[in-house]
Amino acid sequence: MISLSNEVMTELRKDYIYNLMVKGEREDGRAFDQYREIIIETNVINKAEGSARVQLGDTHLVVGVKIQPGTPFPDTPDQGVIITNLELIPLASPVFEAGPPREDAIELARVVDRGVRESGAVDLSKLCITPGEKVWMVFIDVHVLDDGGNIMDAASLGAVAALMTAKLPNKRFDMGEDADVPMRDVPVAITAVEIGGSVMLDPSLDEESIAGTKLTVTSNQEGAISAMQKSGVNPLTTEQINYIVDIAIEKGKEIREKFLVI
């Protein structure tokens, strides 16, 4: 019964959003390339070395960064380690279930991770304490509290904001004064959805649930692309992809300058 009513609701919502789209409108009145209100608050968890609470419209999440010494990977003995994890906990949505992470959560976490890692946002060589023996392990954990759509961008924002305020806990491990995490870049992820041939940025929950496809483009300070991920079953055209890449670099710059100033 529940799945049936969901299917009907989806069809109704799809019609509604599609009809608005044809008129050039969105359900919350935004322009197609307009983001919802962004609120970022950092240092919200005292026990974490870095943290951020992000609200992106109705989406609400907390990112905690824990940093502790550990052993480096054998193939990169002089580099620190960054591990990103994201959980879609049942508290955040009626459709999230407890248990091991499923493919959606894994994909989200890996795309956030690639955005942070591939942009070289953190200088991993400066996270080395003793080569081959001891390096800083940086754990980025994203807890989604309320799913209002576009968790991807909110999580990326939160991860970077939390890293920017995080401290290496030298004092706690008798290694001198606490220091900033060595940041080199500030990647920003921008997600677009394709609905009935139109492209919209920062999808709300309804838009996301009816969209055939999402494309996330993470760009860095120089306006270069550091990660991309298409997610969903509808194909995209070359024109759509080129358009999304252009606008993502532009929007990324805007958001970086407004919210993520070093």
Add this chain to the structure above:
Amino acid sequence: MSKPEKLIENGIRLDGRKPDELRPIKIKVGVLNRADGSCYFEFGGNKVIAAVYGPREVHPRHMQKSTSAVVRYRYNMASFSVEERKRPGPDRRSIEVSKVSREALEPVIFQEYFPRSAIDIFVEVLQADAGTRTAGINAASIALADAGIPMKSLVSACAAGKIDGTVVLDLNKDEDNYGQADMPIAMTPDGRITLLQMDGNLSKDEFREAFEMAKNGCAAIYDMQRAALLERYTSQTEGDILE
């Protein structure tokens, strides 16, 4: 192998290829007896085998959809396929690869023809050398056709990327390890993009160049996939039914 001084010199790559050249491809259609459709695909140093079962009953039952088939895709790397032994079984990477690969193929499958049933695609990577997901998609697409699953078209996949500041097609393992960007895509013959991923560093112009290069690569692979299917089925039906 430690980082080579140069990955590309005078427009020639370490393995002798030009920037826009694919690695050699070998395709065999219908290599497994038990599967409904199968394909063995060699892509440079990658050796993958794809099997398709279905449409068949869905287990567990709650997964079935009342208006269409469910498509399931399992990408799996053999423990011996890579330098350092890989722990058997799914990990986070293979779950993500499975998801995006499934989504790369779903748009061409007429799922609505088979409500309450499953189309299962299994891809086994026997030997890996960068580009396993694209090799898997190429193989799976042929295996689906071999299984007689109604499809709008085949899907072809390959990657483009950047090494030493040069945009190149189809990175091998060393180029992937020491290069600056890797971008796998999948495409239908009419140019619709069904998979797009990227990591590394590409400027907007480099992205445009890599994207066009990867699309040309997909088009070349499509011709080979089509030829392999034609060869298999023309020889079987003794002649002139297909072309």
